[in-house]
Amino acid sequence: MKQAANTLxxxxxxNDGSGIKINFNTLLMIVCFVILAITVVxxxxxxxxxxxxxxLAFDWRMFTxxxxxxxxxKATGNTVVISILVTIIGTVVGLFFAWLLGRxxxxxxxLMRTLFAIPYMFPPFIGAIAWSILLYPRTGYINRIFMNLTxxxxxxxxxxxxxxxxxxxxxxxxxxxxxxVVSALERMDPTLEESARIAGANQxxxxxxxxxxxxxxxxxxxxxxxxxxxISHFGVPAMLGFSVNIFTLPTKIYEIIxxxxxxxxxxxxxxxxxxxxxxxxxxxxxxxKFILRSGSYDIIRGKSMRPMLIKLRGLKYPLLVFSIVALAxxxxxxxxxxxxxxxxxxYGLPFKLSNLTWTNYTYVLFHSKMAIDSIKNSFILCISTxxxxxxxxxxxxxxxxxxxxKGASLLEILSLLPYSVPGLVLAIGVIMxxxxxxxxxxxxxxxxxxxxxxxxxxxxxxxxxxxxxQQVHPSLEEASRSCGASHLQSLKDITLPLIRPGMIxxxxxxxLPAMRELTTSLLLYGPYxxxxxxxxxxxxxxxxxxxxxxxxxxxxxxILMGDLTLRYITREKKGR
Amino acid sequence: MKAVEFIHVxxxxxxxxxxxxxxxxxxxxxxxxxxxxxxxxxSGCGKTTTLRMVAGFEDLTAGEIRIGGQPVSSHEKNxxxxxxxxxxxxxxxxxxxxxxxxVFENVAFPLRVQKTHKAALNEKVTxxxxxxxxSGLERSYPNSLSGGQLQRIALARAIxxxxxxxxxxxPLSNLDPQLREMMRFEIKELQRKLGLTIIFxxxxxxxxxxxxxxxxxxxxxxxxxxxxxxxxxxxxxxxFVYSFLGLSxxxxxxxxxxxxxxxxxxxxxxxxxxxxxxxxxxxxxASRPNEIGLLREGGFPTKIERRIFLSDxxxxxxxxxxxxxxxxxxxxxxxxxxxxxxxxxxKPKWYAGRSDDRDKEREKRKVI
Numbered sequence: 001m002k003q004a005a006n007t008l009x010x011x012x013x014x015n016d017g018s019g020i021k022i023n024f025n026t027l028l029m030i031v032c033f034v035i036l037a038i039t040v041v042x043x044x045x046x047x048x049x050x051x052x053x054x055x056l057a058f059d060w061r062m063f064t065x066x067x068x069x070x071x072x073x074k075a076t077g078n079t080v081v082i083s084i085l086v087t088i089i090g091t092v093v094g095l096f097f098a099w100l101l102g103r104x105x106x107x108x109x110x111l112m113r114t115l116f117a118i119p120y121m122f123p124p125f126i127g128a129i130a131w132s133i134l135l136y137p138r139t140g141y142i143n144r145i146f147m148n149l150t151x152x153x154x155x156x157x158x159x160x161x162x163x164x165x166x167x168x169x170x171x172x173x174x175x176x177x178x179x180x181v182v183s184a185l186e187r188m189d190p191t192l193e194e195s196a197r198i199a200g201a202n203q204x205x206x207x208x209x210x211x212x213x214x215x216x217x218x219x220x221x222x223x224x225x226x227x228x229x230x231i232s233h234f235g236v237p238a239m240l241g242f243s244v245n246i247f248t249l250p251t252k253i254y255e256i257i258x259x260x261x262x263x264x265x266x267x268x269x270x271x272x273x274x275x276x277x278x279x280x281x282x283x284x285x286x287x288x289k290f291i292l293r294s295g296s297y298d299i300i301r302g303k304s305m306r307p308m309l310i311k312l313r314g315l316k317y318p319l320l321v322f323s324i325v326a327l328a329x330x331x332x333x334x335x336x337x338x339x340x341x342x343x344x345x346x347y348g349l350p351f352k353l354s355n356l357t358w359t360n361y362t363y364v365l366f367h368s369k370m371a372i373d374s375i376k377n378s379f380i381l382c383i384s385t386x387x388x389x390x391x392x393x394x395x396x397x398x399x400x401x402x403x404x405x406k407g408a409s410l411l412e413i414l415s416l417l418p419y420s421v422p423g424l425v426l427a428i429g430v431i432m433x434x435x436x437x438x439x440x441x442x443x444x445x446x447x448x449x450x451x452x453x454x455x456x457x458x459x460x461x462x463x464x465x466x467x468x469x470q471q472v473h474p475s476l477e478e479a480s481r482s483c484g485a486s487h488l489q490s491l492k493d494i495t496l497p498l499i500r501p502g503m504i505x506x507x508x509x510x511x512l513p514a515m516r517e518l519t520t521s522l523l524l525y526g527p528y529x530x531x532x533x534x535x536x537x538x539x540x541x542x543x544x545x546x547x548x549x550x551x552x553x554x555x556x557x558x559i560l561m562g563d564l565t566l567r568y569i570t571r572e573k574k575g576r
Numbered sequence: 577m578k579a580v581e582f583i584h585v586x587x588x589x590x591x592x593x594x595x596x597x598x599x600x601x602x603x604x605x606x607x608x609x610x611x612x613x614x615x616x617x618x619s620g621c622g623k624t625t626t627l628r629m630v631a632g633f634e635d636l637t638a639g640e641i642r643i644g645g646q647p648v649s650s651h652e653k654n655x656x657x658x659x660x661x662x663x664x665x666x667x668x669x670x671x672x673x674x675x676x677x678x679v680f681e682n683v684a685f686p687l688r689v690q691k692t693h694k695a696a697l698n699e700k701v702t703x704x705x706x707x708x709x710x711s712g713l714e715r716s717y718p719n720s721l722s723g724g725q726l727q728r729i730a731l732a733r734a735i736x737x738x739x740x741x742x743x744x745x746x747p748l749s750n751l752d753p754q755l756r757e758m759m760r761f762e763i764k765e766l767q768r769k770l771g772l773t774i775i776f777x778x779x780x781x782x783x784x785x786x787x788x789x790x791x792x793x794x795x796x797x798x799x800x801x802x803x804x805x806x807x808x809x810x811x812x813x814x815x816f817v818y819s820f821l822g823l824s825x826x827x828x829x830x831x832x833x834x835x836x837x838x839x840x841x842x843x844x845x846x847x848x849x850x851x852x853x854x855x856x857x858x859x860x861x862a863s864r865p866n867e868i869g870l871l872r873e874g875g876f877p878t879k880i881e882r883r884i885f886l887s888d889x890x891x892x893x894x895x896x897x898x899x900x901x902x903x904x905x906x907x908x909x910x911x912x913x914x915x916x917x918x919x920x921x922x923k924p925k926w927y928a929g930r931s932d933d934r935d936k937e938r939e940k941r942k943v944i
Contacts, residue, residue: 160667189670189672191668191669191670191672192672192674194631194633194659194666194668194672195666195668195672195674195730195733196674196685197632197633197658197659197660197666197744198631198659198660198662198664198666198684198734199660199685199689199733199737200660200661200689201660201685201689202658202660205689209685210674213676214674214675214676216676307781442937
């Protein structure tokens with residue numbers, strides 16, 4: 001590779017004749033570092049700086065004051081309790097379904113798999129809206145049905161509570177464990193289990209002694225993903241907790257900024273709390289490192305052989321009914337609810353044909369300036385973020401995977417940093433950096449959101465590009481070099497075409513989460529730069545539940561179409 | 577008493593757009609106690625499916641399998657004994673050594689399932705490890721061991737309970753050639769010492785012949801021939817078995833007035849006898865490359881097309897009619913490329929029919 005770079009620099013010199021020695025790969029690396037420094041590193045350093053420094057003097061009083069504030073302590077406690085509960089419930093539910101679909105002979109596996117994909121398309125805060133429509137203390141549909149049926153004075157379940165937040169988050173995050181474990185079960189060599197059967201162990205003994213221990217690493221990985229995601233999760237506690245003063249760290253941070261209405265002191269307090277949030281996440285990551293270190297087994301199958309499915313016999317149909325009902329309740333019901341409520345003439349009316357109307361949909365699509373603007377803004381933002389972050393990701397992935405120069409691993413760490421840093425923290429850093437302190441004021445413009453989105457999603461693009469680049473064996477490029485093509489030409493004619501499917505998939509992997517983004521946009525939006533998430537949040541906060549449901553339905557349809565496109569593209573890739 | 581009996585065993589799979597495919601078709605066999613028996617055949621011939629039916633990982637769609645006289649799978653009697661209750665030992669192709677247990681625990685697992693007393697357990701595991709040359713590795717974890725060691729663990733685990741029958745599913749194909757030869761020998765030794773009944777599945781004919789007392793060759797779910805390795809090698813029942821047991825030349829021939837001519841070439845007859853009992857007017861003669869004589873004078877006249885030096889022998893390619901024939905000789909006969917020569921077939925095998933229709937069927941099955 002070094003030799004390749006040398007040839008290139010010589011060629012460039014000969015071509016432009018000016019004699020400036022440019023090494024293409026080094027140049028590329030410098031560009032990557034500069035971009036990451038501006039978008040990711042600086043904002044995060046600023047958060048730390050404004051937390052601990054007054055001018056140049058170290059000052060940790062503000063930090064301790066903020067951290068020891070009783071309200072903030074309570075929020076920290078809530079965060080820990082909620083994330084641990086969600087992790088436990090999500091892991092148990094995920095494991096159960098993974099085993100059921102991966103190793104038992106339960107019918108309708110395809111249908112259930114499709115249902116599991118729904119939470120991915122459904123932004124959690126919209127799920128929270130759906131569940132509060134169903135389980136709001138007295139007006140929620142389920143609670144009303146329950147009270148009417150039993151004559152009870154108290155509702156069945158209050159969604160505006162810690163338990164409610166845990167329930168909704170768990171219903172979104174259990175697929176993390178499910179998917180990890182199902183893929184581990186599919187990759188597992190079935191003879192590992194068969195040899196235990198031959199050794200005399202019955203089915204349940206095999207599950208206990210062989211299957212479960214072997215999927216522990218996958219389970220732990222999924223569980224930790226849930227833990228870290230829930231710690232920094234904003235949407236659900238914001239939707240369900242604000243009105244009853246239940247705060248988590250992320251919602252508390254948002255509340256502080258909101259209360260101080262943009263004063264710098266408020267932002268500094270929020271920064272201090274963000275540092276605490278990051279510390280909690282880092283602790284969780286350390287636990288993950290510790291757990292995952294203990295066991296990563298090589299359980300890849302040797303011969304392709306279908307695993308022996310365990311016959312559920314008498315339990316087969318009861319379990320099937322239970323799973324379908326549970327999935328329908330957790331996944332399908334809120335999904336339908338959003339579409340149905342968007343059709344109502346007024347919130348709270350029963351679902352009768354005479355109460356249904358298209359007005360809400362036509363209103364958000366054609367009349368409400370805020371809704372129309374938000375759709376437009378979201379499209380502009382998501383498409384440009386998708387394109388820019390994808391090319392940036394390809395550049396970084398190229399330096400990390402193919403150049404392997406000194407500093408490439410640092411580049412990799414920096415680009416993956418936004419994976420573990422909560423979006424809220426990054427957004428606060430972006431505010432500090434781009435609100436005039438450094439000569440450029442982008443606050444209240446669409447640009448500041450774009451910068452924050454790019455910082456947040458470049459990690460996705462980088463991962464996807466690195467994965468497809470690793471599959472391009474170096475010998476392919478070397479073959480092109482040996483045919484007389486230059487370094488750049490090989491890059492253009494060999495490497496890029498081969499990773500193109502990965503790039504397109506990478507675009508959608510950014511476009512889709514950016515479309516359902518709420519946290520970052522909520523901190524950065526200005527009067528004319530609301531995104532879809534912000535608009536739904538605002539309309540819902542005004543109490544216009546039917547209109548927010550209609551706009552949510554529109555958002556879901558957009559995401560659904562993007563998701564189908566992504567599936568179509570990746571399937572085509574597999575077929576080749 | 578027979579160790580394993582197959583009585584009219586069949587296994588049908590429903591394959592996509594092929595309807596039902598018989599993976600195993602009317603399989604009848606009795607394996608004696610203490611016998612080492614090999615199932616030999618190309619991939620997809622049904623040998624592994626048959627073994628997995630013995631193990632209980634596949635059910636059968638017709639017939640009955642008995643182990644030690646007791647039916648374990650029977651379609652007609654509606655019997656299906658779970659794999660763990662069949663008292664077998666099995667070694668898998670990919671070893672299937674559990675990565676979360678150390679060597680001792682891997683081998684002790686079958687005994688722990690049986691709730692063996694601690695002292696007896698220690699003794700049996702130690703003995704099994706000694707027999708497979710693993711002593712000293714008790715506390716090692718599989719990820720630190722080599723392929724050969726993993727295979728020995730799998731073997732130790734399979735024999736630790738003194739199973740009635742030991743099933744080996746291509747246990748050597750994941751090892752490198754040298755190790756393979758060594759393990760082949762070790763398995764044979766172990767079988768002699770312990771008097772095990774072994775069913776050995778492989779697609780490598782030299783492995784099968786080296787290990788087995790008797791063997792069978794399968795193709796497309798049907799047993800082609802059952803015999804001892806030597807008798808089968810000397811008397812392959814059909815073209816398929818012949819070709820599967822070693823390097824082969826097949827030359828289509830026609831018979832006119834007691835003379836044998838290469839197909840489409842009636843000017844010069846081949847110098848060979850017609851097998852007694854062969855009555856058709858055309859057929860195929862089969863001959864191994866080392867069973868053909870290369871002469872300076874006499875024999876069927878042709879010339880050396882190619883001469884290839886292969887370290888311990890030399891291979892010559894000559895044309896007989898329209899077919900190319902490979903001749904191998906351990907001595908340098910002094911022929912150069914382009915030189916005229918004569919060839920003579922020593923005791924070729926005679927098979928009726930020209931083209932092999934079964935090739936098409938085999939290709940079709942490979943798609944599945």
